[in-house]
Amino acid sequence: GIQVEQSPPDLILQEGANSTLRCNFSDSVNNLQWFHQNPWGQLINLFYIPSGTKQNGRLSATTVATERYSLLYISSSQTTDSGVYFCAVTNAGGTSYGKLTFGQGTILTVHP
Amino acid sequence: AAGVIQSPRHLIKEKRETATLKCYPIPRHDTVYWYQQGPGQDPQFLISFYEKMQSDKGSIPDRFSAQQFSDYHSELNMSSLELGDSALYFCASSFGLVNNEQFFGPGTRLTVL
Numbered sequence: 001g002i003q004v005e006q007s008p009p010d011l012i013l014q015e016g017a018n019s020t021l022r023c024n025f026s027d028s029v030n031n032l033q034w035f036h037q038n039p040w041g042q043l044i045n046l047f048y049i050p051s052g053t054k055q056n057g058r059l060s061a062t063t064v065a066t067e068r069y070s071l072l073y074i075s076s077s078q079t080t081d082s083g084v085y086f087c088a089v090t091n092a093g094g095t096s097y098g099k100l101t102f103g104q105g106t107i108l109t110v111h112p
Numbered sequence: 113a114a115g116v117i118q119s120p121r122h123l124i125k126e127k128r129e130t131a132t133l134k135c136y137p138i139p140r141h142d143t144v145y146w147y148q149q150g151p152g153q154d155p156q157f158l159i160s161f162y163e164k165m166q167s168d169k170g171s172i173p174d175r176f177s178a179q180q181f182s183d184y185h186s187e188l189n190m191s192s193l194e195l196g197d198s199a200l201y202f203c204a205s206s207f208g209l210v211n212n213e214q215f216f217g218p219g220t221r222l223t224v225l
Contacts, residue, residue: 031211031214033213035216041221042216043155043202043216045213045216050211086154097160097162097210098160098162098167098209099168099170102154102156104154105154
């Protein structure tokens with residue numbers, strides 16, 4: 001099946017700093033989503049971005065499907081940004097209709 | 113906007129007991145997915161349904177079964193519970209089966225004692 005690798009595994013920032021999270025995938029994808037899992041365990045949709053660039057406030061994301069990677073940018077980080085960030089994809093090939101394969105996540109800690 | 117609803121939010125069971133988790137998708141969504149997230153792990157796909165038919169199956173134990181009903185809600189039935197079944201169970205929904213954004217519910221935290 002498709003492999004999804006995220007880096008870095010852990011990231012510690014001071015409030016106000018910027019960061020870039022990376023997601024590499026091993027095959028072509030139909031769907032790529034970024035999620036934030038908060039300390040209560042909820043998975044919050046950040047971006048649906050199989051290709052191109054999107055921005056939402058302090059967050060933006062870029063997916064270069066031909067090179068099989070996606071980047072999530074967080075600017076002016078806040079303590080509430082802490083949590084785990086997951087990248088998840090659906091494989092364009094085979095018969096895996098719609099199922100998301102997740103990366104291992106990046107654990108982000110933002111200190112005041 | 114309406115979100116995916118899961119019930120119960122927390123569930124405590126003894127080994128060998130059964131559990132039923134329920135999922136109510138976003139209105140007009142016809143596809144439901146179930147995922148299991150163990151402690152410190154990423155979510156793993158279990159099973160999905162499109163228009164009330166099973167569309168895909170992942171690493172779901174034979175002790176688990178699921179279905180999607182005529183009103184599109186779904187239930188995950190888990191029997192002969194084991195300690196290793198303790199996890200966060202997510203339901204997600206989408207409109208259509210392919211190339212569509214999935215929206216996740218708040219999850220059901222199952223603890224097996």
